[in-house]
Amino acid sequence: MVRTPNVEREVWSWLEEIMDPEIPVLSICDLGIVRNVRWEETELVVTITPTYSGCPAMAVINDEIRATLQKRGVTKVRIETQLSPAWTTDWLSQKGRERLREYGIAPPRPKSSGPIRCPHCGSDSTHLVSQFGSTPCKAIYVCDSCREPFDYFKCH
Amino acid sequence: MILEGRCLQRPRLIVSTDSAQLLDYVLRFGDNDLILSQRLAEWCGHGPILEEDLAQTNVALDLLGQAQLWLEYAGKVEDNGRDADQLAFLRDAHEFRNILLVEQENGDYAHTIVRQFYFDAWHFLLLEALESSGNQSIREISEKSLKEVRYHLDRSAGWVVRLGGGTEESHTRMERAINALWPFTGEMFEMDAVDAEMVEQGIGCDLRALRDPWLNQVSRTLSEATLNVPADCWMQRGGKRGIHSERLGYILAEMQFLQRAYPGAQW
Numbered sequence: 001m002v003r004t005p006n007v008e009r010e011v012w013s014w015l016e017e018i019m020d021p022e023i024p025v026l027s028i029c030d031l032g033i034v035r036n037v038r039w040e041e042t043e044l045v046v047t048i049t050p051t052y053s054g055c056p057a058m059a060v061i062n063d064e065i066r067a068t069l070q071k072r073g074v075t076k077v078r079i080e081t082q083l084s085p086a087w088t089t090d091w092l093s094q095k096g097r098e099r100l101r102e103y104g105i106a107p108p109r110p111k112s113s114g115p116i117r118c119p120h121c122g123s124d125s126t127h128l129v130s131q132f133g134s135t136p137c138k139a140i141y142v143c144d145s146c147r148e149p150f151d152y153f154k155c156h
Numbered sequence: 157m158i159l160e161g162r163c164l165q166r167p168r169l170i171v172s173t174d175s176a177q178l179l180d181y182v183l184r185f186g187d188n189d190l191i192l193s194q195r196l197a198e199w200c201g202h203g204p205i206l207e208e209d210l211a212q213t214n215v216a217l218d219l220l221g222q223a224q225l226w227l228e229y230a231g232k233v234e235d236n237g238r239d240a241d242q243l244a245f246l247r248d249a250h251e252f253r254n255i256l257l258v259e260q261e262n263g264d265y266a267h268t269i270v271r272q273f274y275f276d277a278w279h280f281l282l283l284e285a286l287e288s289s290g291n292q293s294i295r296e297i298s299e300k301s302l303k304e305v306r307y308h309l310d311r312s313a314g315w316v317v318r319l320g321g322g323t324e325e326s327h328t329r330m331e332r333a334i335n336a337l338w339p340f341t342g343e344m345f346e347m348d349a350v351d352a353e354m355v356e357q358g359i360g361c362d363l364r365a366l367r368d369p370w371l372n373q374v375s376r377t378l379s380e381a382t383l384n385v386p387a388d389c390w391m392q393r394g395g396k397r398g399i400h401s402e403r404l405g406y407i408l409a410e411m412q413f414l415q416r417a418y419p420g421a422q423w
C-alpha cells in the first residue's frame with residue numbers, strides 16, 4: 001500500500017463504517033474516539049481514546065477496527081489508547097447528534113443551553129430519573145408531555 | 157490476560173526502593189477502586205429499585221475501569237511481568253493496599269450509600285489534586301477518572317439528602333450508618349512514609365490538606381439531610397499497609413476464585 005495523505009483519508013472513511021456496538025447508528029468517528037491515524041513504515045497506527053474507563057464496548061470496538069482494516073488489506077495494525085486529553089461529548093459530530101435524536105436518544109446538551117428535549121415529541125418539559133442508565137454514557141429521563149421514558153446521552 | 161503458569165510462582169513485591177514506593181502508592185488507588193467496585197457489584201440484581209440496581213453497577217463498572225488503568229500502570233512500574241489481571245487476581249490480602257472503608261460490608265442501603273458518599277467526596281478531591289502530579293500516568297488517569305467521579309458524588313450526596321430527610325425509619329438508619337462508618341474516614345487523610353516521599357518527589361498530594369474541604373462537603377450535605385456530623389473519635393487504620401479486616405478475605409475468596417481454582421484460565 002502506498003503511503004500518501006490520500007490513503008490516510010481513505011482509512012478514516014473505512015473507520016466511519018464501524019458503529020458503536022451499543023448505539024449502532026453512531027460511528028466511532030462520530031463518537032469522537034478516533035484521535036489519529038498514521039503510518040509507521042508499513043504499520044498502521046490508530047489512536048483511540050476511551051469514552052468511560054470501564055466501558056466494555058471499547059474492547060469490541062478494538063476488535064472491529066482490526067477486522068475492518070484487515071478486510072481492506074491492512075495486515076499490520078496497532079491500536080494505541082490515549083487517555084489525555086480525556087474524551088468529551090463535545091467531540092460528538094453534528095451528524096452523530098442528529099442520528100442519536102432520530103434513534104430516540106436525546107443528544108448531550110450543556111445545562112446552560114436549556115432543558116433536555118424529548119427525542120420522541122420534542123417537548124422541553126422532561127425530568128431526570130437517574131444519572132445512570134443502560135450504558136455508562138446514558139442517563140434515564142421521562143417526558144412530562146408524551147409520558148415516554150427516554151435515554152439521554154449525558155454530557156461528559 | 158493471565159499467562160501460562162506464571163501465577164503459580166509467589167510474586168516478588170519488593171523491587172528497587174524508588175519504584176517500590178511508587179508501586180505501593182499506585183496500588184493504593186487501584187485497590188481502593190477495585191475493592192469498592194467488587195462490593196458494589198454484590199448489589200447487582202438486588203437493588204431496591206431497578207434504577208438503583210443500574211446505578212450501583214454503573215458506578216462499579218466505572219471503578220473497575222479505573223482500577224484497571226491504575227493496576228496496568230502499577231504493573232509497568234513493578235516491571236516484573238505482572239499485568240493488571242495478575243495484580244487483581246493473584247495477590248493475597250496482606251498485599252492489598254486499599255483503605256479499610258471500601259472493604260466494609262454493604263449492610264443496608266444506608267450503609268452502602270454512606271460508605272459511597274464518604275469515599276466519593278474524598279476520591280473527588282484526591283483526583284483533583286493528582287491532576288497536577290508530576291507523574292504523567294498518574295495525571296492522565298486522574299484526569300480521566302475525575303469526570304466519572306463527579307457523577308458518583310452527585311448521586312451519593314443526593315441519596316444522603318433523600319434518605320436523611322425521608323421517613324423516620326430511613327433517617328434512623330442513616331444516622332446509624334454515618335456513625336458506624338465514621339471511624340474508617342481517618343485513614344483517608346493519614347500520611348505515611350510513602351505518601352510523604354511521593355509529595356517530596358512532586359508526584360503525590362498532601363492528604364492532610366484534603367481533610368478540611370472534605371469535612372466542609374460532608375457537613376454541608378449532612379446538614380441538608382438533617383443529620384449530624386459525628387464527634388471526633390478513635391480512627392481505624394492499617395489498610396494502606398496491608399493490615400486488613402477479615403472482610404477482605406471473603407471479598408478476595410469470591411473475586412479470585414476462578415484464577416485460584418483454574419490457574420491461567422482465560423476468558
